[in-house]
Amino acid sequence: MSKDETERVREQVDAVYRSESRQVLATLIRLLGDFDAAEEALHDAFAVAVEQWSRDGVPANPRAWLVSTGRFKAIDGMRRRARLDASLTELAKQLESRTSDAEQWDDGSVEDDRLRLIFTCCHPALPPEAQVAMTLREVCGLTTDEIARAFLTKPPTIAQRIVRAKAKIRDARIPYAVPSKTDLPDRLDAVLRVVYLVFNEGYSASSGGSLTRHDLSGEAIRLGRVLIELLPEPEAVGLLALMLLQDSRRAARTSPTGDLILLEDQDRSLWNRDQIAEGTSLVERALSSRRIGPYTLQAAIAAVHAQAPSAAATDWVRIVGLYDVLSQTDPSPVVELNHAAAVAMRDGPSAGLALIDAILARGDLGNYHLAHAARADLCRRLGRTAEARTSYERALSLTQQEPEQRFLKRRLAALSDQTS
Amino acid sequence: MKYMLLIYGDEQALSETERQECYTESTQLAHEINSNGQYLAANPLHPTSMATSVRVRNGKRLVTDGPFAETREQLGGYFLIDAKNLDEAIAIAARIPTARKGTVEVRPVIEIPGLPTE
Numbered sequence: 001m002s003k004d005e006t007e008r009v010r011e012q013v014d015a016v017y018r019s020e021s022r023q024v025l026a027t028l029i030r031l032l033g034d035f036d037a038a039e040e041a042l043h044d045a046f047a048v049a050v051e052q053w054s055r056d057g058v059p060a061n062p063r064a065w066l067v068s069t070g071r072f073k074a075i076d077g078m079r080r081r082a083r084l085d086a087s088l089t090e091l092a093k094q095l096e097s098r099t100s101d102a103e104q105w106d107d108g109s110v111e112d113d114r115l116r117l118i119f120t121c122c123h124p125a126l127p128p129e130a131q132v133a134m135t136l137r138e139v140c141g142l143t144t145d146e147i148a149r150a151f152l153t154k155p156p157t158i159a160q161r162i163v164r165a166k167a168k169i170r171d172a173r174i175p176y177a178v179p180s181k182t183d184l185p186d187r188l189d190a191v192l193r194v195v196y197l198v199f200n201e202g203y204s205a206s207s208g209g210s211l212t213r214h215d216l217s218g219e220a221i222r223l224g225r226v227l228i229e230l231l232p233e234p235e236a237v238g239l240l241a242l243m244l245l246q247d248s249r250r251a252a253r254t255s256p257t258g259d260l261i262l263l264e265d266q267d268r269s270l271w272n273r274d275q276i277a278e279g280t281s282l283v284e285r286a287l288s289s290r291r292i293g294p295y296t297l298q299a300a301i302a303a304v305h306a307q308a309p310s311a312a313a314t315d316w317v318r319i320v321g322l323y324d325v326l327s328q329t330d331p332s333p334v335v336e337l338n339h340a341a342a343v344a345m346r347d348g349p350s351a352g353l354a355l356i357d358a359i360l361a362r363g364d365l366g367n368y369h370l371a372h373a374a375r376a377d378l379c380r381r382l383g384r385t386a387e388a389r390t391s392y393e394r395a396l397s398l399t400q401q402e403p404e405q406r407f408l409k410r411r412l413a414a415l416s417d418q419t420s
Numbered sequence: 421m422k423y424m425l426l427i428y429g430d431e432q433a434l435s436e437t438e439r440q441e442c443y444t445e446s447t448q449l450a451h452e453i454n455s456n457g458q459y460l461a462a463n464p465l466h467p468t469s470m471a472t473s474v475r476v477r478n479g480k481r482l483v484t485d486g487p488f489a490e491t492r493e494q495l496g497g498y499f500l501i502d503a504k505n506l507d508e509a510i511a512i513a514a515r516i517p518t519a520r521k522g523t524v525e526v527r528p529v530i531e532i533p534g535l536p537t538e
Contacts, residue, residue: 125506172528173421175505183507 009054016062017046022141024066026113030176031067032074032095035138035166040077041070048073063110114139115178115230118223121165122191123174130165131194132201133158139226140219150216151201188231192239192295195223199243203250217247234289238296241282245302248275260407264311276306294330297322316346333364337371349378369398373408380415389415422460422529423509425499429522430492431467445517446497453501453512464497493522500529 021042028038045066059065075092082088121134136142136150137158144162148155168174179187202216224240252270253261283303286296301322308314323339336359344352356375365371376391389412396408434442443464453459468487475482487494499516503509506526513524 123506125510172526173505175507177505177507179507183511 006054009058010050012058013046013050013053016049016058016066020063020066021046022117022139023110023114024063024070025138025141026117027067027110028070028074030109030113030116031071033176035169037074038070041074042066044073044077045070111230112178114226116176118191118227118230119178119187120169120174120176122187122194123169124187124190125172125174126165126168127161128194128197130161131190132197133161134165135194135223136198136219137162140223142219146215188233188236191227192235195220195227196239196243196295198223199246203246217243217250221247234286234291235293235295237282238286238293238299241279241286242295242299242302244275244279244282245299245306248272248279248306254403258403259410260403263305268309271306276303279303280306292325292329294326297326297329301326311345314345316342320346333359333362334368337365337368337374341374344378349381353378353382367398369395369404372398376411380411385415421503421505422531423501423503423506424527424529425501425509425513425516426495426525426527427497427499427516427518427522428491428493428525429496429518431494431496433521442517449512449515449517450499458501458503458508458512460500460502462497462499465495467496468494496522 024045025038025042028041029035032038032041048069049062049066053059075096078088078092078095082092118135118139121138122131126134132151133147136147137144142150144155144158148158151158178184199217199220202218202220221240221243224236224243228236228240248271249263249266251272252266252268253263255261279299280303283296283299286292287300301319304315304319304322319342320339323335323342327335327339337356340352340355340359342352343355353375356371356378359365360371360375372391372395376388376395379385379388379391392408392412392415396405396412399405399408446462446464450459450462471485471487473484473486473488475484496518499512501509501512503512506528509526509528513519513526516524518524
């Protein structure tokens with residue numbers, strides 16, 4: 001075979017790896033009952049593919065071929081090791097008979113395997129940071145190095161989280177299963193939380209120099225799409241809508257020098273119209289269900305912003321109304337703060353300030369920089385410059401994120417210009 | 421697989437009537453899971469004021485009054501169950517009355533060979 005031909009097959013194998021490897025892995029985990037064995041089998045299967053496909057061509061159903069080859073390799077490996085450890089002979093035999101049924105990798109059960117993998121990686125018995133690492137590693141196929149870079153940690157830290165999580169899955173026997181109907185709402189919440197956490201980590205890094213880490217947000221949106229394809233629950237649809245609508249503003253929310261630009265000051269012509277159109281139609285779909293949850297409500301709020309030609313021309317009455325519903329379904333001080341900011345836009349700064357002061361007086365958001373920044377902004381608009389300065393300074397002392405710090409410093413400098 | 425469900429709660433929190441109700445409900449639960457073959461053992465424990473802690477250091481026995489650690493919630497009882505997997509064990513743990521006020525810790529049991537059997 002010519003060199004070009006070999007190159008072409010290799011490219012095909014790479015393409016199949018990108019599109020199929022996660023599904024193949026998900027099925028192999030079910031068949032082999034073990035994450036590590038399944039990963040090894042996946043690698044072996046692709047190694048055989050490179051060799052055999054360049055000789056015989058790519059099979060009609062590469063996924064089924066890979067699962068079957070991976071399974072065979074795993075059983076074969078166990079047989080070879082059985083010469084040293086007799087207990088493996090029985091295990092290999094069991095595995096062979098248990099998984100010989102060809103329909104075990106038909107399309108229906110294979111789709112379920114992807115859900116099984118997602119629910120297992122996001123099992124609440126695993127610590128939250130391990131849920132995130134497992135999801136990115138096993139479901140999205142990111143390497144430990146890539147995950148470590150995205151979360152600004154060291155690769156061994158991530159590797160250790162994954163090793164411990166796999167040990168708990170094995171030893172505490174976390175089932176490889178889609179949860180029962182009764183458990184599904186709670187368990188789906190846990191999955192959505194992980195997806196949104198990944199998105200937010202990409203959208204607004206909690207520390208460090210870069211405000212956006214696009215890769216993670218993109219991964220989260222991809223996950224959101226897989227999820228609603230497999231399990232079209234209203235809140236999953238709502239979360240995908242929310243992520244798309246927030247992501248649509250990505251190009252407008254930072255300046256070329258990496259500085260933060262507030263929603264009201266953004267160049268709306270930079271907003272991604274395709275994402276807005278898709279997000280808005282998903283919001284409508286989620287709202288048409290009778291079960292409206294917090295992600296859907298937040299997406300609905302984002303959709304109102306997305307449709308407004310400017311901050312002033314935004315339908316603030318509708319936004320305040322949506323926050324009212326949100327604070328009933330999912331009450332939290334942060335929701336209250338956002339509600340107060342919307343009231344300030346609808347009824348004027350002093351109405352909003354009274355609400356924020358009430359929240360701060362309760363002591364709930366005393367250490368939350370955005371509460372002080374919001375308060376400062378309303379004081380500034382009311383001409384209460386000294387109070388505005390105190391609150392901006394408080395906000396500045398509470399944030400570690402460089403773009404946020406630069407933004408607050410600019411606001412402080414602007415206050416000095418006003419008074420001098 | 422065997423799981424130990426360790427039941428933690430504030431041992432001062434229950435009145436005598438509430439304690440009796442808790443026993444009744446737990447006994448009922450034990451019968452329900454026994455009919456599924458999931459029950460192995462269960463018992464409430466006397467309060468930590470009844471506890472004695474024993475350590476042996478350098479061959480010398482140290483016996484002290486009180487529990488291993490002073491905590492806000494105390495170990496007050498246990499269920500030993502046989503469940504297919506962690507989700508099944510969690511489902512049973514959630515039915516223990518104290519789960520509504522305190523905490524039930526689910527611990528998989530290590531099976532070692534050579535222990536006496538009934």
